[in-house]
Amino acid sequence: MDIGAEKAEIIKRFEKVHDMSLIRAVKNLLDFGLSRQHEEDEALEASINRGLKESSRGEVMPHNEVMKEIRGRYKA
Known part of the structure; x- marks a missing residue:
């Protein structure tokens, strides 16, 4: 079931609820x-x-160097 269908099912079931405590719990x-x-969205954006500022200042490492460092760090 996709997310839209899941939401629709929850809404349909929630409309049948008449218990105020349950409604408040769901709202909370x-x-x-x-x-x-x-x-989380704000942290990701920050x-x-x-990263964009570091890149614009030239504070970057080429991909091949990153991969070399990672392979060296995690060799078995």
């Missing part, structure tokens, strides 16, 4: 998940921006 869970997702 959604609020927590959305705030955490927002924080990381990308740091």
